[in-house]
């Protein structure tokens with residue numbers, strides 16, 4: 001990462017100090033047009049170090065699976081269990097470490113767990129026996145493409161969306177929303193930035209995302225707008241680490257999307273922009289959010305990774 005940080009002044013000077021959205025200082029430093037994840041395919045040693053770091057990065061910090069944060073969304077009905085429904089689909093789950101931690105935390109919650117990531121990454125998994133003994137399966141998946149796991153109870157994404165700017169994030173979330181059942185939820189496990197007075201831990205994460213990936217940490221209203229664009233809306237936010245603002249953002253299908261997918265009465269369609277307005281007091285124009293909702297095409301400062 002260091003060469004990318006060193007390239008920041010030159011990169012910003014070249015781009016007239018605009019917020020990076022396509023390329024990043026990383027691209028200048030490593031003289032490549034590829035994004036980090038693509039570049040790592042050609043630099044397997046870096047890829048391995050990056051994945052190991054992600055698995056370990058929050059050690060010593062407060063874990064989301066520590067008994068203080070409700071995980072009620074994962075609870076399955078007897079019918080769900082009988083039908084073999086997937087309880088947790090960890091999208092961009094890396095080496096599957098969050099699934100293992102979740103199982104250890106709540107062994108009483110039965111239901112299938114699937115961890116998804118790129119083939120290159122899943123080839124690095126060395127504890128396959130441990131995963132299968134915990135009923136955790138691997139699924140190779142590019143999250144820009146159709147989500148193969150349909151109707152999971154929870155689609156969980158930790159530190160995934162902060163790696164991408166808005167357009168690709170919308171694609172990732174749309175692929176999931178298309179696969180959701182009426183009662184599925186998406187849980188984003190991400191930093192939620194405050195409007196003012198961000199801590200140094202938060203700003204260092206934000207800087208890392210900009211430097212490596214032309215991406216960013218987001219505020220609550222930015223998450224809501226992004227989710228709306230993928231047919232989703234925030235149901236609840238549970239912050240479990242105040243220093244970082246690490247939070248579970250629980251999102252469900254927008255009522256309009258439920259009607260569209262499940263052919264239910266359309267009586268609540270008009271509520272969706274109002275809900276956003278109410279919650280965040282932002283003028284969310286109907287023209288802006290509704291077409292997007294239905295557009296299917298489309299530790300320490302150093303301890304921050306992509």
Ligand SMILES: C[S@@+](CC[C@H](N)C(=O)[O-])C[C@H]1O[C@@H](n2cnc3c(N)ncnc32)[C@H](O)[C@@H]1O
Nearest residue numbers: 037054092093094117118141142143158159306
């Ligand atoms: C910041 S890491 C987070 C990993 C894990 N969720 C965690 O919290 O430790 C982002 C993950 O996204 C994966 N990823 C990047 N591009 C992907 C793609 N197109 N499809 C699926 N996974 C991808 C990376 O391989 C990496 O494991």
